Amino acid sequence: MPILKNRLVRPLATLATTLVAMLAAAAPAAAQNYPERPVKIVSVTSAGTGIDDYTRLLAKFMSQKLGQSFVVENRPGANMIIASDYVAKSAPDGYTLLLSGSGAMAANPFLYRKLPYDPMKDFAPIARLSVLPVALIVPGSSPYHTVNDLIAAAKAKPGKLNFGTSSTGYRTIISAFNEAARIETVSVPYKAANMLLTDVMAGVVDYSLVEVSAVTPHLQGGKLRVLAITGPARLPQLKDVPTLAEVGLARNALTTWVGLFAPAGTPPAIVDKLAKLALEFTTSPEAVAHYQARGSAAYGASGAELRKGIIADQQVWKQMISLAGIEPE
Structure with a gap:
């Protein structure tokens, strides 16, 4: 029996190794060809707001750079919960993104008892785009x-x-x-x-x-x-x-910020591709003009830096909410 067991284990191990290698090879190829169909950027605000205008500038920039349509879908309401929850539950394939802010990611966990999404577990931070005093x-x-x-x-x-x-x-x-x-x-x-x-x-x-x-x-x-x-x-x-x-x-000293997110589990190669372009966008003439007109600033940051910022902001919001005597809804 031991000999038979070894004969079965070795082919299975070889098959598993082959599958892992195939998936690893496929990931860069998928990122290289991404996007192959229109990408949706979900905005937490209604049409006509400053953040919505900014989202549309980003969508236009991404479309021009990647040769594929990036369309904006507005899902306002419930203190940014509706849009955030929708993207958190979307397929992690890079075709549904979220443009959101500190309220959804740093404040809401302490304002609501049962938040339908987890800011730290349900999203892959792509980049911070702007800081809003x-x-x-x-x-x-x-x-x-x-x-x-x-x-x-x-x-x-x-x-x-x-x-x-x-x-x-x-x-x-x-x-x-x-x-x-x-x-x-x-x-x-x-x-x-x-x-x-x-x-x-x-x-x-x-x-x-x-x-x-x-x-x-x-x-x-x-x-x-x-x-x-x-x-x-x-x-x-x-x-x-x-x-x-x-x-x-x-x-x-608290400021609010705007960041780009993908659902957790989105291939890192796609996240990296989007992050590179998102940070390039923050220094584009269109974005700079928007900043100057509306009193915001670029302060672009990587996804890793954005994640660290969310953790730090959560502690600030937690303290402020406690000082304000606000009970979670």
């Missing part, structure tokens, strides 16, 4: 011209000033700002960022914190005023606007 804004007609003006008014009238938020994530950021500034104000929730901005410009809302990219189109008319931004440094487009760290609120 957050702006502290007031109406253009507001009497508050500095962060200290706003804080002083809030302290003089506890519970009288209000702030608007369009998501749980931004409610968390503002609650952390309030905690650091030691002020007490009232939250006014909105279903969409454009509705919030409309009410800030109309003076219905006293202040808010929103992505700089959403604010910049409204600054020239004087309907909005930016008191400060998050992030490590001032923006060239807003060189007179200080960072929150400069005014003594170093805890609020």
Whole structure:
């Protein structure tokens, strides 16, 4: 019997080795021919937003470079959960990608008890594409011209000033700002960022914190005023606007970011091919013009660096959510 067993094992071992070698050889070939059909980039936002515009620029760039259509599919809603969950459960073949941000990957795990996707297990990070500072804004007609003006008014009238938020994530950021500034104000929730901005410009809302990219189109008319931004440094487009760290609120250095992801299990050779082009895109004239117009910055990073950043951001969000006293939904 031992002799018979060895005769069976050796051919099986040889077959297994051959199959592994064949698969290893096929992977580079698959990447070399990729893409052979249209690729879908799923966006977490609705059409017409700054991130959607950016996604379409990326899709156009990828189409030109790879000679195959890259199409954008908008799946907004549920604090980016709908789009993220859809891509997480898609085939890991490189034909369904996700353009998403820190809210979906770093904040949501602490905002929801039962998240239908796992940011660390269900995705293959391709590249970080852009960093989006957050702006502290007031109406253009507001009497508050500095962060200290706003804080002083809030302290003089506890519970009288209000702030608007369009998501749980931004409610968390503002609650952390309030905690650091030691002020007490009232939250006014909105279903969409454009509705919030409309009410800030109309003076219905006293202040808010929103992505700089959403604010910049409204600054020239004087309907909005930016008191400060998050992030490590001032923006060239807003060189007179200080960072929150400069005014003594170093805890609020949080920025949001945009990254490209594939479902976990996507062949590494395809991920690498996409990553190379994605990082090339961040320095393209089209992307640079978009950054300059909307107050964002490139800060491209590899998939490995993006994964490390998500882990670090998760700890920041976890602490902020705890400080804000927000219970997971």
